[in-house]
Amino acid sequence: MERYNFKTVEEKWQEKWAKLKVFQSKIDTSKEKFYCLEMFPYPSGNIHMGHVRNYTIGDVLSRYKSLQGFNVMHPMGWDAFGMPAENAARENNLDPKEWTKKNISTMKEQLKKLGLSIDWDREISTCSEEYYKHQQLFFLELYEKGLVYRKENYVNWDPIDQTVLANEQVIDGKGWRSGAVVERKKLNQWFFNISKFSQELLDGLDDLKQWPNKVKVMQKNWIGKSFGCEIAFKTEGDLPVKEIKCFTTRPDTLFGFSFLALSVDHEISKYFVDDKKFQEFKKECSRTGTTEEAIAIGEKIGFKTNLVAINPLNPSQKVPVFFANFVLMDYGFGAVFGCPAHDQRDFDFAKKYGLNFKTVVKPDNEKDSFEVKGEAYSGPGTLINSEFLNNLKVPEESIVKTIDILEERKIGQKKINFRLKDWGVSRQRYWGCPIPMAYDEDGNVTTIPKKDLPVKLPENIDLNSKGNPLNAKTDWKNIIINGKKYVRETDTLDTFVCSSWYYLRFCSSNNLDYGFRQEEVDYWMPVDQYIGGIEHAILHLLYSRFFMKALGYKNKKFKFKEPFEGLFTQGMVCHETYKDKNNNWLSPDEIELIGDQFFKKGDKNHKVKVGPSESMSKSKKNVIDPENIIKSYGADAVRLFILSDSPPEKDVQWSDQGMIASYKFLQKLWILHNKIKEKIKKKNDNDTENETLEKFTNQMINKITNNLEGFNYNVIVANIYETYNFLIKLIEKDKNIDIKILKESYKKILILFSPAIPHFTAECLDDINLLEKIEWPKTDKNLLVEDRIDYVVQINGKKRAILNESRDIDQNTLMSKIKLNKFSEKYLKDKSINKIIFVKNRLINLLINE
């Protein structure tokens, strides 16, 4: 017997699968379809362990589903536009297109070596004209539907990447990619009207039964629906301002009104353009507004105007109007009414500026004379000091009743507000999808005629020009449409636009005329299982949901409402971090273990500091290169390890020992295979044992099938080990096994293993000529029934013995067996049994007096 040679075996099967186009998917209406999709990678150069985990999980599922008889589509593509290409190209004086192309071909080879069951015929790349020409058409389609518009707005400006960022791309006030503190800038931008779908996007979440709750909660919070009321406050003062509108969720606290606060960008600020003090204040706000510390401390500052606002429920009360740094322009009306007693922010502000306020809500356990001190009270209770509103229950009665009164008196109006803002899609970058728009000499917008699409990205670009390189490309920029001079839009689309519809493109990837063909989408969509990282919980997953709705808007094109029926978010791959004595990061192969202490490789005096295990990242150097690992241990071993240690939704620790163990296990499994092969060759004799194997196999079918259905992939690996432990003992026993049953059972077992270790199992099946008619085995319910049961005998709830008896025996029979057993002498002698709890085929609990 030869050692198991993963290299030749894996290459052989990968070639075979490719040649026979085993994973090619075609519409077949006689079969139930299954669309399995993993988030497509950005072609950065090499695959990383995160990809290995993501794509292994998807591959296990795809293979399992096709063995079950589903018509599986499992495609792969490239999220190929984006900044890294542009940066890399600038640094190395390359063409972003060539750089991207090269990376794609490297990564494709690496993915192929994992033995993934991917239909490569459907491969797409978002940077190809073939792809983005359809995207430009969709852009125009949405424009015609009124879902795309251009406006001048404050935007998040990333000073390092020199581009605008969407709200979703700003994390802790910093750019998601560059980490630079984001600045506010006023620019003309293209927007997708995602907020039009706020309610729909919120409602749709309820239908997503196979999504993790966590993601749904995150999206729900991000959409941020709140129920309240808009109130118009009459104003008096030296400005031509008659009233100011505010949005509030707490109109019931109106009698606690103490001041009115405006955003510095509120339209009233136009009267202060020449006011130096106001301009200074505004500067101060934008400075403190963005830094993390400022937000954490939350210091409130204000600028008092000469206006006063009148309480609509109590016209004799007039309060000052301020500009304040904590009021956001893009939520509600950019103006709030301040009620310090019941809102902490308002409380802080009132305290700082010494404003008077009244307590209007009393907690239920407090006296009528209750007064807010020290901090605001925002909990439930009863309204006080509020004239005709007094005694209303807060919040169940108070809010609705107050709104009714305000509506009746035409002071206010019921209103629902969303936190979700429109999606700014303009990016001042070269390497992205051109926006098919142009401007005439007066700045009027026009669309590029559809016949002139795609608007191709120009080549030979000077990437070293300042700002957007497309802006400098005058021969591309200046065009003539219908004899009239125009200038092209030089911004490109946010790359999240590309990934918002790629799942549709896969249904028709080879169709040149359409982005997707209706009947193909009708067959394949929605994606049955989408698998990817939790980091896209809001960004990509929300945008994709929006895009689907936007495309279907006003023409009931789609039979389904949501693009991703099932979502699975896998955890990250982590590794310990290492630092040398100068606090520089070290990679795992720059260190060595001597005794129980890590040292810098080749330097026994240089101790290495071991840090916590963190998600693998280049910056911390705690990465393990999948290509090397596959080379050393083979794809099946890597797959087995990456599945084994933790549930797929949790983070997993990379462990060299664990990796080696998986590799060794396959060697052992190969030895076992050869022993079984020998057995199969022999003839049957009389002394055969078959029932145990048959039953065990059947139990495993049941276990592994259930674990696959529940995404308990780590348990499947345990099941594989369990099966090995069982088989090796069985085979090494001298007893002969019925050859027919051994063959049948072993074939089933190999099929059960195959989603995880496909090359190995294909080789084994082929080796014993059982590669024909491969399908997922079914559990035989009759075989699951055991004849003998381990009955747990408890005395006063404590386990005292286990009796192995026949199944379905009744309480009395079991009791008689118990009395014969030696332990009853010890526990039951001279004791009376007060009560017996008998659970059929499981346990018996005897309650006695101690």
Place this chain on the structure above:
RNA sequence: GCCCUCGUGGUGAAAUUGGUAGACACAAAGGACUUAAAAUCCUUGCCAUUUAUGGAGUGCCAGUUCGAGUCUGGCCGAGGGCACCA
């Protein structure tokens, strides 16, 4: 501050959904084979006197139940999301 999730051996984790806690693996210790090492195989796993046998035991405290890792309430701790959203 608000919201969500999770606390099980030295470690990663299982547990048929209320019924034998720790499957499976990693690490460690002891042993076998070996001149030796590696590899391989076996055993152990917290406390009590050694195989046997007891006892404690799933973050802490109560509760429901014949029986709780699992259900209920409170507390403590960890991780994640949002963060002046009125």
